[in-house]
Amino acid sequence: MVATNEIMQDYDITLTPDVGPSINAIQAFWDDTGPFQSTYANTRYVQKDAVVEWTVETQTGSADHPWHLHGFSFQPIRIELRNTNDIYETLYEWDFVEYQDVIYVPAYHRVTYRFKVEDRDFVDTNFSTSEGGVYGRWLAHCHIFKHGHKGMMMEFIVVDETNSLSQRRFPTDIYLRDDVNDDGTIPSSGSISASPDIILRQSLVADADASFGGTNEADNSSLGYQAEAGQDNYIYVRNKNKGYEDATEVTTDVYWSEVSTLVTPDHWNYIDTTDPVDIPTGDGLVVADPITWLQADIPGTGHYCFVGIAGNLLDPKTLTQAEVSGFDVSGMTWEEYCDLIRGNNNVTWRNFNVVDTGSSFAWGPFYFNFRGAFDRGAFNQNRAFDLVIEPPEGFVLSWKIPKTSRGAGPGPDTQIVLRAQSEM
Numbered sequence: 001m002v003a004t005n006e007i008m009q010d011y012d013i014t015l016t017p018d019v020g021p022s023i024n025a026i027q028a029f030w031d032d033t034g035p036f037q038s039t040y041a042n043t044r045y046v047q048k049d050a051v052v053e054w055t056v057e058t059q060t061g062s063a064d065h066p067w068h069l070h071g072f073s074f075q076p077i078r079i080e081l082r083n084t085n086d087i088y089e090t091l092y093e094w095d096f097v098e099y100q101d102v103i104y105v106p107a108y109h110r111v112t113y114r115f116k117v118e119d120r121d122f123v124d125t126n127f128s129t130s131e132g133g134v135y136g137r138w139l140a141h142c143h144i145f146k147h148g149h150k151g152m153m154m155e156f157i158v159v160d161e162t163n164s165l166s167q168r169r170f171p172t173d174i175y176l177r178d179d180v181n182d183d184g185t186i187p188s189s190g191s192i193s194a195s196p197d198i199i200l201r202q203s204l205v206a207d208a209d210a211s212f213g214g215t216n217e218a219d220n221s222s223l224g225y226q227a228e229a230g231q232d233n234y235i236y237v238r239n240k241n242k243g244y245e246d247a248t249e250v251t252t253d254v255y256w257s258e259v260s261t262l263v264t265p266d267h268w269n270y271i272d273t274t275d276p277v278d279i280p281t282g283d284g285l286v287v288a289d290p291i292t293w294l295q296a297d298i299p300g301t302g303h304y305c306f307v308g309i310a311g312n313l314l315d316p317k318t319l320t321q322a323e324v325s326g327f328d329v330s331g332m333t334w335e336e337y338c339d340l341i342r343g344n345n346n347v348t349w350r351n352f353n354v355v356d357t358g359s360s361f362a363w364g365p366f367y368f369n370f371r372g373a374f375d376r377g378a379f380n381q382n383r384a385f386d387l388v389i390e391p392p393e394g395f396v397l398s399w400k401i402p403k404t405s406r407g408a409g410p411g412p413d414t415q416i417v418l419r420a421q422s423e424m
Contacts, residue, residue, distance in 0.1 A: 013056045013057070013154070014059055021150040021152035023154050043157060046159070052114065054112070065147065067102065067142060068101060068142070069115070070140065071139075072115045074099065075094070075097060075098065075099060075115065077113055077114060079092050079109060080110050091109075119133065134158050135158050136157065137156075138155060139154075159186070174311060174315045174346055176237075177195055177348065178190060179192075179194055180220075184240065184345045186343060188342045192341045192349050193351050194350065196218075197285075198254065198306045198348065199236040200224040205290075208287045208289075209287050212238055214284055225352045227353070227355070228354075229298065232294055234291065238288070239252065239279050239288070241280065241286075242283050246279065248312065250276060250277050250279050250312045252309065253270065253308070254271045254291060255271060255309075256269050256304055256306055256307075257269065258299075264327070271291060274288035275289045277289075298354060300354065305349060305351055306351075307347070307349055307350075308348050309347050310346045317346060
């Protein structure tokens with residue numbers, strides 16, 4: 001058997017009835033017209049060669065669940081029963097080696113098992129083999145079809161020792177870059193707010209492929225990040241495919257958000273979806289036809305954020321439009337927010353400005369949402385922020401901060417006036 005001291009990674013998985021069949025009260029999403037869609041909040045990550053221990057618990061009243069793992073055989077360790085005092089008592093411990101890929105988890109019971117994340121050959125479409133077949137996405141779910149289909153399903157992703165998917169080759173691997181040095185490796189390591197692949201223009205480009213596609217301006221992150229107020233503007237999105245098969249019918253959903261310390265999905269405003277494009281293998285840039293951003297839908301002058309999410313049927317979008325609109329951030333940590341961008345190479349973020357060059361010159365007002373991560377004092381705890389201002393001589397900043405306690409209406413404002421000093 002796998003020794004306890006070999007265990008590197010462990011997870012608790014709870015089969016719950018809260019919103020229908022679910023895992024940890026989170027339902028997977030299933031589209032009857034296509035494949036299973038991973039639910040971001042339920043994904044687990046394990047490293048190649050790790051020994052993983054999972055405890056699967058049933059909390060669905062009288063319902064029992066046969067729990068199934070794709071790709072790996074596991075060793076059962078123990079089964080426990082929850083008594084009337086909500087204390088678990090061990091019913092049986094396996095003292096012999098037995099390998100399974102489905103195990104029965106009765107109501108009011110939990111089962112602990114272990115498996116080793118061993119590599120296997122990767123076979124491509126030409127039937128050639130190489131190492132790294134273990135990397136990528138694997139499925140775990142209730143083996144009662146109705147339960148799995150209704151949401152009792154999750155995926156676990158095998159990464160390498162650097163927590164990266166860089167060694168895995170996917171049939172199609174569509175991605176949007178987080179910065180010009182991003183090569184699609186998960187997780188990305190550079191900036192997460194300056195994607196070069198969402199390009200904002202004030203007028204149409206005659207030949208977008210010639211201007212933005214291929215190797216032209218591939219590493220330029222300054223191709224367009226300002227919208228002109230009072231008119232329609234245009235959003236170009238370009239994608240790459242580092243897989244070994246061509247990607248077809250790829251679209252990108254584009255959202256905008258007010259600038260904030262935490263740009264969570266509940267603050268995203270849907271703009272539109274690009275027309276489908278085909279992206280050949282080879283990691284070249286393909287530019288979609290522009291989204292026309294109508295004048296009436298563009299926010300007022302100021303600083304904002306774009307978020308883009310790309311995908312197709314075989315490489316699904318990390319969050320669908322429905323998942324974005326219903327996203328629950330009540331327990332989201334800062335690390336989980338960063339992982340949403342860094343840990344999914346088909347999600348990216350781009351800061352931009354809305355300007356009005358036709359109006360008389362004026363500074364502000366500028367609005368900024370000081371929202372903290374929920375694990376770092378989001379509402380009623382003190383937080384520290386650095387405000388860096390480089391004003392010209394004679395510049396006056398009037399800074400008004402609403403005093404609002406958690407759950408209360410607006411209170412009196414605190415106003416601070418800063419004046420720039422002349423430098424000799």
